[in-house]
Amino acid sequence: MKNLYILLPFLFFQCKNYNYISKQEKVIPIKNLSEKKLKIWYHKDIIDDSIPGISLDKAYNTILKDKKGKDIIVAVIDMQIDINHEDLKNNIWRNKKEVFNNKKDDDKNGYIDDVNGWNFLGSEKGETTKFVNYEYTRILKKYNSIYNNTENKINIDSSFYLNYKKAEKKYLERYAYAIEDTSFIKTEYKDKRNAEKTLAKYFKDKTYSVKDLDSLKQLYPKDSVLQMHISWVDYYMKNDFTDDYFEDYKLKGIERLNKLLNFDYNDRLLIGDDSDDLSDTKYGNPIVNSDVGFFDHGTLMAGIIAANRNNDIGSKGIYSNIKIMPICVASFGDEHDKDIALGIRYAVDNGAKIINMSFGKEFSLYKNWVFDAFKYAEKNNVLIISSAGNSSYNLNDYNELYPNDNEDNGDEVSDNFLMVGASNYLANENLFVAISNYGNSDVDVFAPGSKIFTTSSKKKKYKFVTGTSASAAVTSGIAALIYSYYPNLTASEIKHIIMDSGVEYTFPVKLTRNDSIKTPFNKLSKSGKIVNAYNALIMADSISNTK
Structure with a gap:
């Protein structure tokens, strides 16, 4: 790189007629961020758009224009x-x-019919397999018999024993959380149903918008129960907490207890391999999209x-x-x-x-x-x-x-x-x-x-x-x-x-939403930087041409 010069509050590099910013020292008030622009905000540029994106649009409009990769x-x-x-x-x-679905390993890579992955x-x-153990559950399953045996404690590996105890602590914390979370979502779902029953009295077809709820709220300001139920449903609607969302949440909460945290659950039974043996590679299947509605x-x-x-x-x-x-x-x-x-x-x-x-x-x-x-x-x-x-x-x-x-x-x-x-x-x-x-x-x-x-x-x-x-x-x-x-x-x-x-x-910057003590952003990573496609392509061009 060459022709380095400083123009505060920015530090620029210049290379092959392209200038790019490498440092931003002051905050920049954001310009109008429309809903449309929000969908691609990360493609934007800090100088041109006042948005700390990756300058992708800028790269396509300049460096990559008329080029094909x-x-x-x-x-x-x-x-x-x-x-x-x-x-x-x-x-x-x-x-x-690979030939689709011919039950043969046509390319001899060890994976039959792997047309897409x-x-x-x-x-x-x-x-x-939709649900698998947490890793700390696996650690406890594998080593409980060793570390719970007092005769073996004399010869235990102290470093791994420490890891085992950390796994045990995490497991107990997660188990307690799982019990609480499962109870919470059941109560929350019940509250949602009750609130919707209340609103059904005012909307015969049981359909309404957030605007409709606001109007209803103003009509009955002294009905505390109605006001509460309107607030609940308004919150659910704005966050897309549908019945499907609650059913999915409930299922995952129950299965967290039944499978993720269950010592007796073998998540490899369906698959048929030994997860402790790296040489056992003949398992899996080529179907990469069978349960995408769930995943x-x-x-x-x-x-x-x-x-x-x-x-x-x-x-x-x-x-x-x-x-x-x-x-x-x-x-x-x-x-x-x-x-x-x-x-x-x-x-x-x-x-x-x-x-x-x-x-x-x-x-x-x-x-x-x-x-x-x-x-x-x-x-x-x-x-x-x-x-x-x-x-x-x-x-x-x-x-x-x-x-x-x-x-x-x-x-x-x-x-x-x-x-x-x-x-x-x-x-x-x-x-x-x-x-x-x-x-x-x-x-x-x-x-x-x-x-x-x-x-x-x-x-x-x-x-x-x-x-x-x-x-x-x-x-x-x-x-x-x-x-x-x-x-x-x-x-x-x-x-x-x-x-x-x-x-x-x-x-x-704040490390939490309520931080009063702030930390320079560039101290939070090795590079101190946010990735930038425009800058990267300029640097890549320079390095590539010297090889």
Whole structure:
């Protein structure tokens, strides 16, 4: 890079007639943010639009104008994906070496009929395991007999025993929460039904809008019961808390007790493999979309990365030349390390250049299997992008988050792994998304992760999502964009381009919604920056041309 100059409050770089901002030191009041613009806010630019997005529109209108990149495969290791969604169906990976449903492994990759990807949670009969144990449940199941035996306590491994006790503590906390949460949702659902019965007396067809409720509220200001029920239903309607939502919530609450926290529940019984044996690879099925009405997360992430940009419906992904490879390892509960490790290897072996992993857990039974998979991906020049998690943890202090590329904030096992935190659309003290994990020892970079509009497998087909999962998906889209136009770059180079080319925001932000003590945003990650597609492409061009 050359021709560095400063123009406060911004720091600019100039390269090949393109100027880009690398530092933002002062807050910027947001201009008009219409509902339409909110749906693509993260594509916007901090200077042109007063929105701390990734400058994607700017990149398309300048750097990428009249240019064409190559197709890139992005593996989404997640829940199932709605491969027939109107905004995704043309951007789903197709294994051209495999013949559909002929019950043969045509390409000899070890996976029969894997036309679109692989479901590691599926059975030979086409079923899918919807609920699995938490990892701490698995740890207790595996080691209770050892650590509860007083004779064995003399020879126990102190470091693992400490992990076992942490798992035990977490299990007890979660069990108590599950009891309380199940009771809460039953009561809440009952209250909803009672409130709707009250309103039915005033609306014969039982249909009404928020505006209708406001009018009714003004007509009967002294009816305290009616006022209360109007407020409840108004809240449910504004937050889309439908009967389906409550039924789904109730089911997950009950199954949390019956399966996720149940020592007697074997979540691999349906699948038929040994989850403690990495060499046992003959399991799963090729159906990556059998239960998309129940599983939504994978579809949400796929849309952020690669929803059709040209059909003028729904949402717009980062890049149109992406082919999404669905790899299913996630359901309700914690992912098995075995599935994660084999999923990464499947992605690498079948041509993915970017792997998006928007999930996480606080314990890991076989983290070395995952570490080895990271190294395998690095050896084959594949970049892995992972979410930082939504627990508001400072990972400098609490480093127990998996998957991760290090232990206890030590040396990284490979240089092809990016962990991403979540940023907001306000360039002020609220730039940090309060639920996001953070920490400049572990979190590499931040990316937009608040109110991201994307594809959904639910009835409405689209929704807004918030969290670091979305941030990881945004970053995966940028990585794919870079790889597409500069295929001679390595995974490590793209990782560092993304980190180094972002916009550094130095003003103080709140870590919680009510924080009085603020922290400079650039202290919350290794890079101190928010990813920026425009900047990254300029830097990628410079590095690519010197190779």
